[in-house]
Amino acid sequence: MGLMNGVDENLIKKIPGAPIFMTSIEWVINASRANSLWTVTFGLRCCAIEMMHTGATKTDWARFGFEVPAASPRRSDVMVVAGTVSKKMAPIVKRLYEQMPEPKYVLAMGACAISGGPFLYDSYSVVYGVDKIIPVDVYIPGCPPRPEALLDGFIKLQKKIMTQKFRK
Amino acid sequence: MTQEKFELEKIATDEYILSMGPQHPSTHGVLRVILRMDGEYVIDLQPDPGYIHSSIEKICERRNYDQIMPYTDRMDYLSAVNYNWVYALAVEKLLGIKVPERAEYIRVILAEINRIMSHLLWFSAFGIDMGALTPIWYAFRERENLITLIEAQTGGRLTHNALRIGGVKNDLPKGFIEGLKKFLSNFEDYIDEYEALLINNVIFTARTKGIGILKKEIAISYGMSGPTIRGSNVSIDLRKTSPYSIYDKFDFKVCVGQNGDTWDRCKVRMDEMRQSANILRQAIEGMPSGDVMAKVPRVIKPAPGEVYEKVEGPRGETGVYIVSDGTEKPYRIKFRSPSFSNLSGLREICIGYKIADLVAIMGSLDLVIPEIDR
Amino acid sequence: MNYQEILEKIKTKVEPVYAKEDLGVLNAEIKSSDIRTVLNYLKSEMSFDWLNFITAIDWIANNCIEVVYQLFSNITKDRVVIRVKLDRNKPEIETVSDIYRTAEWHERETAEMFGIKFSNHPYPNKLLTIDGMDSPLRKDFKCDDMKPLPKD
Numbered sequence: 166m167g168l169m170n171g172v173d174e175n176l177i178k179k180i181p182g183a184p185i186f187m188t189s190i191e192w193v194i195n196a197s198r199a200n201s202l203w204t205v206t207f208g209l210r211c212c213a214i215e216m217m218h219t220g221a222t223k224t225d226w227a228r229f230g231f232e233v234p235a236a237s238p239r240r241s242d243v244m245v246v247a248g249t250v251s252k253k254m255a256p257i258v259k260r261l262y263e264q265m266p267e268p269k270y271v272l273a274m275g276a277c278a279i280s281g282g283p284f285l286y287d288s289y290s291v292v293y294g295v296d297k298i299i300p301v302d303v304y305i306p307g308c309p310p311r312p313e314a315l316l317d318g319f320i321k322l323q324k325k326i327m328t329q330k331f332r333k
Numbered sequence: 334m335t336q337e338k339f340e341l342e343k344i345a346t347d348e349y350i351l352s353m354g355p356q357h358p359s360t361h362g363v364l365r366v367i368l369r370m371d372g373e374y375v376i377d378l379q380p381d382p383g384y385i386h387s388s389i390e391k392i393c394e395r396r397n398y399d400q401i402m403p404y405t406d407r408m409d410y411l412s413a414v415n416y417n418w419v420y421a422l423a424v425e426k427l428l429g430i431k432v433p434e435r436a437e438y439i440r441v442i443l444a445e446i447n448r449i450m451s452h453l454l455w456f457s458a459f460g461i462d463m464g465a466l467t468p469i470w471y472a473f474r475e476r477e478n479l480i481t482l483i484e485a486q487t488g489g490r491l492t493h494n495a496l497r498i499g500g501v502k503n504d505l506p507k508g509f510i511e512g513l514k515k516f517l518s519n520f521e522d523y524i525d526e527y528e529a530l531l532i533n534n535v536i537f538t539a540r541t542k543g544i545g546i547l548k549k550e551i552a553i554s555y556g557m558s559g560p561t562i563r564g565s566n567v568s569i570d571l572r573k574t575s576p577y578s579i580y581d582k583f584d585f586k587v588c589v590g591q592n593g594d595t596w597d598r599c600k601v602r603m604d605e606m607r608q609s610a611n612i613l614r615q616a617i618e619g620m621p622s623g624d625v626m627a628k629v630p631r632v633i634k635p636a637p638g639e640v641y642e643k644v645e646g647p648r649g650e651t652g653v654y655i656v657s658d659g660t661e662k663p664y665r666i667k668f669r670s671p672s673f674s675n676l677s678g679l680r681e682i683c684i685g686y687k688i689a690d691l692v693a694i695m696g697s698l699d700l701v702i703p704e705i706d707r
Numbered sequence: 708m709n710y711q712e713i714l715e716k717i718k719t720k721v722e723p724v725y726a727k728e729d730l731g732v733l734n735a736e737i738k739s740s741d742i743r744t745v746l747n748y749l750k751s752e753m754s755f756d757w758l759n760f761i762t763a764i765d766w767i768a769n770n771c772i773e774v775v776y777q778l779f780s781n782i783t784k785d786r787v788v789i790r791v792k793l794d795r796n797k798p799e800i801e802t803v804s805d806i807y808r809t810a811e812w813h814e815r816e817t818a819e820m821f822g823i824k825f826s827n828h829p830y831p832n833k834l835l836t837i838d839g840m841d842s843p844l845r846k847d848f849k850c851d852d853m854k855p856l857p858k859d
Binding site for chain 1: 354355356357358362363383384385386387388389391392395403404407410411454457469470473474476477490491492703
């Protein structure tokens with residue numbers, strides 16, 4: 166799909182009126198991507214319970230579009246890494262990330278996924294942060310972060326998606 | 334080129350190995366179960382834990398005694414107060430400290446609230462495994478009320494760090510007892526409603542009655558504890574058989590099932606929620622006034638020795654074993670978690686069933702995987 | 708039964724190397740060749756039907772590893788602790804997983820954490836660690852990525 170991979174800048178400049186047209190198309194595509202993100206349920210440790218609370222009734226994330234937790238990575242957009250990544254689990258995180266189709270985004274939730282958390286010092290089996298394995302878009306600190314904090318992280322991811330461009 | 338003739342008698346299922354992998358919505362965490370299947374039936378299985386091993390026991394050998402308390406509630410995050418309690422009991426026994434009575438009542442109240450919260454989460458997760466997506470919304474509404482109460486006392490929604498060595502840090506805040514009484518005023522009606530919604534549902538009983546029968550001798554030999562063993566008509570509850578703290582002052586009954594199948598284990602947990610509400614009412618009535626913290630030395634250095642303490646958590650017998658050598662860091666600390674022993678006996682109760690029944694049986698054991706791997 | 712009576716009953720079967728009482732619980736140290744006799748006797752004759760856990764302690768100063776078995780009786784509510792000292796360079800002991808089935812997983816975990824060999828174990832594979840982490844709970848374990856706590 167040529168439009169989704171990016172259009173060459175020189176090609177756009179030749180057609181009169183095309184840059185203005187492109188901004189509207191970009192807005193439509195970005196808005197439809199940002200408002201219906203499907204998550205891979207990848208709760209590893211305690212942060213998984215706070216993720217379930219964000220989906221429950223008091224703080225409801227379905228208002229913002231994250232309605233469907235697609236369990237399989239092959240049909241999802243966002244991977245929320247919620248918990249500690251150990252050395253035995255690291256190849257599996259990488260394999261799951263590669264199974265997700267483009268465009269894909271990663272949220273690192275909680276102190277353990279950002280940098281190792283309380284298991285940073287004196288531990289022999291913890292990977293110090295999931296960004297040593299896969300690229301991360303938004304970091305959400307906390308141990309565990311409150312549901313409102315996770316929702317704030319999601320909204321920041323939506324804003325990041327809205328600024329994507331299709332021009333190379 | 335010859336083609337094989339289609340013969341009706343030779344159609345058969347094959348044996349193959351299936352890996353119910355670490356990332357799976359029904360394994361409640363990161364657990365891998367390697368299954369040997371014949372068609373749809375399970376012939377053999379071998380659990381493969383260790384995907385969340387965070388070397389907590391090695392870390393705790395290099396921390397002071399009061400710095401270990403937050404690590405204890407990250408192992409089983411659904412019953413954090415029970416792990417805090419067993420660790421505080423062990424260190425207090427080594428030091429020889431007696432906890433004041435008001436602090437004991439506060440500990441009982443926080444632990445029973447935690448037990449109700451843990452069973453409510455089990456209820457939602459088990460419903461999702463079976464395909465029932467409604468119970469989670471109801472159960473999480475109750476959980477939010479309880480979380481507000483515990484957060485007012487301890488400051489944390491999930492990893493509470495609720496207790497200290499020698500008592501509790503603060504007294505109960507203003508409005509806690511009124512909030513708890515308001516919660517308990519209609520909680521039993523809600524439990525009746527949840528039972529009618531899921532446990533007595535026709536599809537649920539067809540999927541769980543007669544499945545996964547656990548015999549009494551196998552359960553004791555594998556060291557299973559908690560509602561898993563009480564479903565098989567074995568009346569072992571550490572709050573009654575080896576009472577710790579002030580549990581001998583409360584009047585409650587031990588809930589047992591009759592046949593040992595999956596449905597009995599579910600019913601036991603619903604009954605336990607009612608008994609916990611009963612204990613909470615008695616604790617609110619009888620709470621005395623006084624201090625909430627004993628006199629503890631500023632630097633905790635117990636005498637050389639060792640201790641093993643155990644409490645009844647929502648999943649079973651939770652224990653901690655500390656070896657002290659006279660310094661301010663423990664020489665060896667080991668946590669005995671109930672899910673470790675409960676999972677080791679999975680082979681005995683799952684052979685010969687279909688894979689959908691395996692999901693139901695694993696859900697009824699109520700496993701929390703970071704507790705197994707520590 | 709108090710701890711003296713339990714000790715007398717154990718002495719009728721094997722002679723313990725050392726016995727003491729620690730916070731009300733009998734700690735009996737026995738030789739590693741007697742472990743199956745003692746545990747069979749405790750399970751069948753003295754109604755100790757519950758094995759709480761099996762673990763090990765690394766006494767690097769005395770050059771030995773000590774394996775600890777905690778037992779409990781649901782009928783008489785007694786507790787007893789059986790200890791066995793093994794040589795640190797070659798620790799080997801027989802398995803008890805056919806007497807108490809819960810010992811199967813506890814022995815697997817102790818074996819990989821301390822490097823102990825439990826002979827005749829039905830499934831002696833690693834449980835929690837991966838290749839490259841050998842006996843991590845020993846006191847002289849070194850790992851390149853381990854970050855020590857910074858001292859302020």
